[in-house]
Amino acid sequence: MADLTARDIDRAGDSRSAYLALVRRRQTYSFLLLIVFVALMVSGFRIANDRNAGGFVDGLPQILDFPADVVSEAWRNAAELPGHFLAFLPALIETVNIAAVATLVGAIAAIVLALLSTRGLARWPRAIPLFRRIMDIMRAIPDIVIALILIFLMGVGPMPAVIAIAIHTAGALGKLFSEVAENADLKPVEGLQSVGARWLQQMYLGVLPQIAPNLLSYALLRFEINIRASAILGFVGAGGIGYELKNAITWGQGQFAESAAIFILLFATIVFFDQLSSAARHRLAHGKGAL
Amino acid sequence: MLRIESLTKRFGANTAVDAASFTVDAPRMIGIIGASGAGKSTMLRMISRLTDASEGRILFDGRDVLQLRGRAKRAWQSDCAMIFQQFNLVPRLDVVSNVLHGTLGQRSTLATMFNLFPREDIHRAIDILERLGIAEHAAKRAEALSGGQQQRVAIARALMQEPKMILADEPIASLDPMNAQTVMEALRRIHEEDGRMVIANLHTLDTARRYCDRVIGMRLGRIVFDGTPAQLTTGAARDIYGAGADFSEDATSTEIRDRDLYAEAALRDAEATV
């Protein structure tokens, strides 16, 4: 009995020191990680600050100068704003259309790519890595790169932006869709397979209905992102509201009313679709989301 | 009509079905029994070409089913309907649509995408549902039905295929005894009335005895028993299940009559304890 207790104490001592060592090690790691992170942040900030034309501290007091210029001019010409809204509406519609088509086409491509690269569903299981790599690359190339090259190839217009955004969308959504499809229930697919259904029928009838609410939710989120992307691409030459914004803001004083009108339109659009897609996604996630 | 010749399936080092052979000359209702992992499911899945075989031949009316590819393979799948333990319906679609899926093998992809099923198919689907006693649920989503009802929808889908053969992989394993009985009776009736061959994997001896004309017993991938229900003695069952002398057949039972007895006994006992 005495022997047993001694061994017990021994074991207790062991687990105590082992745990303390573990804690020490963990604290050291966390501490090091923290140091590294803080060092990265501080030194990174200093580099950015040094390489910038104006410093952070000097710039901070001036941060409102430009917005103030814009707002005051827009305020003085407030009467013109409704006219500007109307004038820029077609460009805004073009921007939204670019985003919508790109999302639509990209999402359809993403569904196909996702199904082709999901284990258990793939038409050609051996080609799964191939389709995955394709999606990776589609995701990795920034849309601005594709857009600029396409502008070179087919001239200025909405199509380069559509294609660029659609390619990126297909890659980004494809990955998400494939994660969703991975969790799909395979029983209906097997059931359909057993009646002699083709692959397309199996997917369309057995998989899509299951995953559609999730896909729709992701696609809506993407649409919202794509509206921004579409505006930005306009800024570098792909038309739409971004082009108008660039010209107005570049001219500076004298066109700040136009700039303000475009800001407001763009902001309102982004917030509108943001709220719309949040609401729709919320509905999809919490039942009632029958397609 | 069906002839299986040394059919083998290996998963890596593991041989799930090991040189199984048997012949069926006329449409019969055949039960396959065996312990879990004996290879029953694998056997059926090879016949319906859901899984590829490693070796052997499956001859149906003289043609080797294992050689079929593409369209011919799908035609075979449509000739040989499969019923699953978990029903494998499309839960979000309504019952009629699920039954109509039985015709997918014969319809063009595009037509099915847009739900263009001929009117006579729809009528036939309803007739089948009627026959199985679930026509009033036709418009409901499959997921809204009870297990027994869902399995009957699956049987309806199978019948919709106008199959030469129905394969059922433990069709009643996830059903309560009440529903199990309905489903087995439906299968038996189809066999008797339509004269279709039915091969069913079964978990329980008594079900096999009661509904089948012939019983095949599998153990560790091999066929170790092949005979009439009458030949299936408790001794034979012990061999199939690889069990010792303590083997109680009722451990596999799901039949209502037996279950009631069992429940009553438990109740009696419980009351005794109070």
Add this chain to the structure above:
Amino acid sequence: MLRIESLTKRFGANTAVDAASFTVDAPRMIGIIGASGAGKSTMLRMISRLTDASEGRILFDGRDVLQLRGRAKRAWQSDCAMIFQQFNLVPRLDVVSNVLHGTLGQRSTLATMFNLFPREDIHRAIDILERLGIAEHAAKRAEALSGGQQQRVAIARALMQEPKMILADEPIASLDPMNAQTVMEALRRIHEEDGRMVIANLHTLDTARRYCDRVIGMRLGRIVFDGTPAQLTTGAARDIYGAGADFSEDATSTEIRDRDLYAEAALRDAEATV
């Protein structure tokens, strides 16, 4: 030491606890039983000040616990440890860290923010874990443990608080019988060895009978029984649960011994059928 006076809790129109009163003079192990919704959890949560009471008083050593605010309230919470049905541990943190949370009430916020606990606390935590037989899991994440082990970690966290009283809200309801027994025995041992008061909500009569010194029965928010386990007859239980004559106490049982009996009976019966 503990005196509850017409304690009441209303959730809107619903009265969860209705003028409950009782007195405990010495550290006892007390079981509270009652049907689901009887108000057991609400009672404990009011004592530990996790939920505010609507009316009434809770006197501990003469001081009204319900009047405590801020620091004093937290000191009380640290004096009166709570154990939950779902353990309520932080699953991603390791076992010792979870146990150390028991000291949070006494430690300065700043020190704990950086996870800096004194070495003697760590030693004590491991001692407690040892006492509960789970010291070897000290470094694992809480989520990696089985339910019974997690509940023992929760008990360890409670002990770490050096509490005057341990409140346990259905500590074994989500455990299997084996684990349930370990946990209940741990609580009993703590009560006996340390002389701490334990109040436990329990789902099952036999557990209450076996481990408690005193049993309080609640029904629809009222205390309808207060006596020794011996006084808790099947008739009394029927009143507590508001059940009819068909009430079988075993329906609530989770104890291993009884279960074995039950299983044996079933087995006997099964063999009789063969």
Add this chain to the structure above:
Amino acid sequence: APVAAQEIEEFNIGLLGGENAQDRLASNQCLADYATEALGVPVKLFAPADYNGVMQGLLGGTIDMAWLGASSYAGVYVQDPEAVEPVLVKTNLDGSYSYHSIGFARTDSGIGSLQDAEGKVFGFGDPNSTSGYLIPQVEIPQEIGADMEEFFGDVRFTGGHEQTIVAVANGDIDAGVTWADGLGAWEDGYNSGALRKAADAGIVDMNAIQEIWKSKPIPEGPVVLRKALPDDVKQTMVDLVQNLHETDPDCAYGVAAGETAGFTPITHDAYETIIEVRKAESS
């Protein structure tokens, strides 16, 4: 010798668009090196994507020196007259300091004059460009006797001189404007200017495009310094740039983007007209 180390901590030079950001930085690096030496503080070069980037820098006081176009100077002046002052201007080989806005179209487009371009797509460069927007925006309507928006099918900004040339050459737009010194031969793209650079780089075949319009002389844009800079810093930089042509012709070639006779002093008065024009365009 370092003159102003105690008064400024760094000196930032902004570079207007016109070629690859890298090329711009590279051809001005020598100036930055001289400036570092002369001022004794770090000198940095910034090459934002468009005119506006440099203008904002000057307005916000984060950029100390830049060589602007006349219109960009006017733009800065209009927004804040106290921000910058012109100090030097580049002179051409013949001593003049003016250049022209050149309207051009593809030879095979059938557009030989502005009148031919009626209903066609017309392209400007950057809205802040003098030759690429401001001057043609004023002079072309006078010449065609109509509003540009009405006369042309569509009027578009391409973003810069290079983009205009490429867009016309590619047929994206039917005609556009860019700048040239107007000296030398059309086939070479004149002696200097955006056309010359494009032709030299092989981007455009000068046989494939033709001139359809030429503006009146436009004053060359000024080199500006931030007004708030200490006087000795300003003087140092003026001297440095003015003498660059003698001290290091290669560097001067890079900074001035071609052959010049050097930089000469200039004052705000030279740009009054342009400023008036810009103000008129703004309202």
Add this chain to the structure above:
Amino acid sequence: MTDATASLAATDPRARAEAGIRRQRRIALAIPAAILLYLIYIFFAFDLPGLASRLRVDNMVTLVSDTWSYKTHVTRDNRSGDVEVAIEGERQGTYAEGAAPDWVTRDGDVTEIRLAPDHLAVFDGGQVRYDVPGYGLVTAEHDGRDIALDTPDGTVPDFISASGARVDITTHAGRVSLTRNRNEVFRYFAGWELFFFTLSSPYHGHAAGEILFGDRIDPDRSNIVGAWQDFWGNPMWRHADVAWALGETILMAFLGTMGAALVALPLGFAAARNFAPVLAIRFAVRRVFDFARGVDALIWTILLSRAFGPGPLTGTLAILLTDTGTFGKLFSETLENVDTRQIEGVRSTGAKPLQRYRFGVIPQITPVLLSQVLYLLESNTRSATIIGAITGGGIGLLLTQAIITQKDWEEVSYYIVLIVVMVILMDTVSGWLRNKLIRGD
């Protein structure tokens, strides 16, 4: 049961089923039909028929061939009569006086340029001769203010573009051009010449093995140091600048994302229903998030450029502002979904509110937050490319400017490769970190 009810019962399910299928069919047709209609509208709104005619195949050919090839210019300055050979016509690619590649032979005023085994172009004073196989000798020469062109058949074939002032002869082997100022011949080669060393570097033309293990090439420097210096400082490809630009892009993404996460964390609590009971505060904070997100990094960049001028800090702050909005929204949603049991467990020990957050909330939200932060970090690497293009910094500026000026497509493809590698790398690193930090201890 009467006959009537029996037949009704028999026909009714059929009719109902038919109606059901018809309804589904309508839906199944309506969705694709709506999509199709929209696409048709877009087809005309975006003028797709016109697009086909605007598609420039020649540009595509230029792009593709330029990405993997370079040209060497042989130029005769007609005023001075000097002949120069320069890769890509750039100053840094110019062969030193007297030196020339072996396909250019010079003899006094005659320069022979062999474009292909059977293609020979000759500068003979101001005259240019090009013997085009299968066609014959083309001669062009300045004649006063004009250029005199002489072809075998006296006509001007397709591959020659001629006017009084300029002649261009283009064949698959190369291009010859004459203007008043100069005569030029271009020969095309595969590859990215001078990627490692320019002609001015002593290491140009040496194999890797030679540089690593061979004799000292430049007597002043050891081979490895010298080669590195010349490579890193390569004046044509400017590897150091490009590397910095990449670094700047990643820096903007990193600082912006992490800064935003740090700012958004406390604000996220203020916007979460279960942590900020005051509706007014919650509402206000959420609108701030919406605003920061809605304005978008692009516009923030413009608005900030006045105060901070061009450079990476401006881009960083723009990303930081936008992402504060994004993170704020994500974080507050995460916080609203926390498991309250853990918090209650900590609370029951008498823990103070801050301790409750520290032990009841932080451990459970850390993995979710971390994975959100890492996801955005990766996506911001792409955004930083674009923001750099606007604010004047990073690889985005280099890329957009190289594309806009439409020459140097080999540089464009180089940048694209670098960007793609950078994004994939960030993707991999963030995936690795996610696994490490979330699944690890």
